[in-house]
Amino acid sequence: MTASRGEAGNTLSRCARCMTYGPIIRINPWEVHIDGQIDPAFWHVLYSQSTKLDKDGWYYSGFGSGLSTVATSSSELHRARRGAVSSYFSAGHVRKYEPMVLAQVSKLIARLQKCSSNDEVVDLANAYRCLTIDVVTSFSVPDPRKMLELDDFGKGSNGLMRGFSKLITLQRHMKVVIPLLELIPDWLVTAVDTSGSFRQLMDFRISFQKAAQQALDRKGKPPPGQEPSNLDTLYSASELAQNDKVMNYFVEEATNITGAGTETTASTLGLLTYHVLFDRDVFDKLLTELSALAGNNTELMELRMLEKLPYLQGCINEALRLSNPVTGRLPRFNPRAATTYTTPDGKTTYTFPPNTVMSMYMPDLHFNASIFPSPHTFNPSRWIDTLPEHLKEMHRYFVPFSKGSRSCLGIEVAKMELVLTAGNVFQKLGRDMRLWETTKRDVSWAYDFFAPYIPVDSKGLRVKIGKSS
Numbered sequence: 254m255t256a257s258r259g260e261a262g263n264t265l266s267r268c269a270r271c272m273t274y275g276p277i278i279r280i281n282p283w284e285v286h287i288d289g290q291i292d293p294a295f296w297h298v299l300y301s302q303s304t305k306l307d308k309d310g311w312y313y314s315g316f317g318s319g320l321s322t323v324a325t326s327s328s329e330l331h332r333a334r335r336g337a338v339s340s341y342f343s344a345g346h347v348r349k350y351e352p353m354v355l356a357q358v359s360k361l362i363a364r365l366q367k368c369s370s371n372d373e374v375v376d377l378a379n380a381y382r383c384l385t386i387d388v389v390t391s392f393s394v395p396d397p398r399k400m401l402e403l404d405d406f407g408k409g410s411n412g413l414m415r416g417f418s419k420l421i422t423l424q425r426h427m428k429v430v431i432p433l434l435e436l437i438p439d440w441l442v443t444a445v446d447t448s449g450s451f452r453q454l455m456d457f458r459i460s461f462q463k464a465a466q467q468a469l470d471r472k473g474k475p476p477p478g479q480e481p482s483n484l485d486t487l488y489s490a491s492e493l494a495q496n497d498k499v500m501n502y503f504v505e506e507a508t509n510i511t512g513a514g515t516e517t518t519a520s521t522l523g524l525l526t527y528h529v530l531f532d533r534d535v536f537d538k539l540l541t542e543l544s545a546l547a548g549n550n551t552e553l554m555e556l557r558m559l560e561k562l563p564y565l566q567g568c569i570n571e572a573l574r575l576s577n578p579v580t581g582r583l584p585r586f587n588p589r590a591a592t593t594y595t596t597p598d599g600k601t602t603y604t605f606p607p608n609t610v611m612s613m614y615m616p617d618l619h620f621n622a623s624i625f626p627s628p629h630t631f632n633p634s635r636w637i638d639t640l641p642e643h644l645k646e647m648h649r650y651f652v653p654f655s656k657g658s659r660s661c662l663g664i665e666v667a668k669m670e671l672v673l674t675a676g677n678v679f680q681k682l683g684r685d686m687r688l689w690e691t692t693k694r695d696v697s698w699a700y701d702f703f704a705p706y707i708p709v710d711s712k713g714l715r716v717k718i719g720k721s722s
């Protein structure tokens with residue numbers, strides 16, 4: 254009973270259910286998995302703010318040597334590392350970046366308008382990836398990428414990124430994979446990479462190294478008039494010992510924050526766009542709401558206006574729920590004490606020795622029909638029409654950013670980006686945009702490389718924009 258090469262990542266729990274094993278399945282010699290279809294409430298135990306569980310270092314070794322916040326195993330060390338950057342990612346600080354995000358959205362819209370005048374088929378999945386990379390690198394390093402300026406929306410490098418994400422799984426089993434990649438000499442890249450895509454990815458790494466070196470050299474103090482970068486904030490953080498502030502740590506942190514904020518937000522935007530364009534009723538409701546807000550205003554709409562729109566928020570919630578931007582099984586363990594688990598009927602309690610890894614899987618909650626009726630339907634209205642008691646239940650089990658001390662650090666960035674992009678792209682271009690040879694399969698998850706990936710032969714989310722198309 255294994256899911257190979259990340260394919261069909263829900264095989265395990267589906268098998269577990271159909272074989273009526275109950276909510277617990279032992280999925281490898283050291284890990285038990287709790288089925289969120291049967292026991293969704295356990296999510297709030299396993300991923301709580303108060304329980305001091307460690308992350309499974311083996312599973313997270315796919316993200317490097319465990320130096321970054323996301324891949325830190327020890328809960329103690331994680332508290333210090335997260336504490337060092339939490340103010341940088343707080344709602345108050347992130348909101349200062351709204352003009353930057355709006356400028357990126359405006360750049361995306363201008364690019365799409367240009368494609369429209371050339372009557373091009375647009376690869377919107379890659380366009381969204383470019384947007385999310387440009388935005389997230391504005392938070393992870395001082396010198397952001399400019400992917401939205403690439404003619405083909407980075408088709409080659411975005412394709413390679415998928416390949417690198419696949420390596421996360423391989424790296425868990427063969428610890429040499431990432432170190433070997435880092436040894437590839439520059440001349441070899443230039444010789445074999447005729448398209449320049451690999452070079453673009455190598456440039457990412459070089460830019461993270463430069464940014465790390467810069468923060469170390471200037472001791473976290475940017476020149477007058479410049480805002481401290483995330484890495485400057487790390488350098489100055491009192492939560493960390495001075496001798497922990499080293500190059501490798503800074504590079505891994507910048508790399509993983511960038512990785513965490515790219516495919517997640519882009520796949521959510523892609524799925525949202527597909528469903529809004531596919532379903533006429535959803536489309537009409539969203540466009541009516543946006544037009545009423547915009548009136549004759551030709552400027553892009555700001556966050557304070559867009560975040561009050563219930564139907565737009567319903568669309569975003571449904572996109573997050575159905576796309577499940579993190580499909581990894583989020584394994585945790587307690588190295589200090591035994592862990593107990595009581596089945597939902599209260600009849601059986603299991604005790605697991607210290608170091609037993611336990612995990613759950615977000616889609617089990619989001620596709621739970623008792624919480625979200627017709628769970629596979631994109632239905633933004635469910636977030637508006639549902640009776641208060643049940644709505645409370647829906648919010649409780651809506652966990653795209655997970656919960657507790659290890660929940661998403663970039664949640665404010667992601668929420669701002671989703672609202673500003675979805676609201677403004679549909680307000681400006683929605684009426685002229687239509688799907689082009691794209692079906693639900695092209696936005697549906699077929700592989701789990703921690704983030705979900707679509708089938709390998711899919712051409713992605715393609716649209717045409719313009720009245721003549």
Ligand code: HEM
Nearest residue numbers: 322323513514517518578579653654655661662663666667
């Ligand atoms: C739709 C967008 C996003 C979703 C759904 C999402 C979801 C998540 C989830 C579920 C986790 C927990 C992973 C785990 O337990 O191992 C996580 C962690 C994290 N995310 Fe996000 N994320 C998104 C966007 C972002 C963005 C834009 C950034 C950066 C600006 C970001 C940075 C991080 C970081 C650094 C962590 C690790 C937190 C820690 O371990 O303390 N994420 N995210």
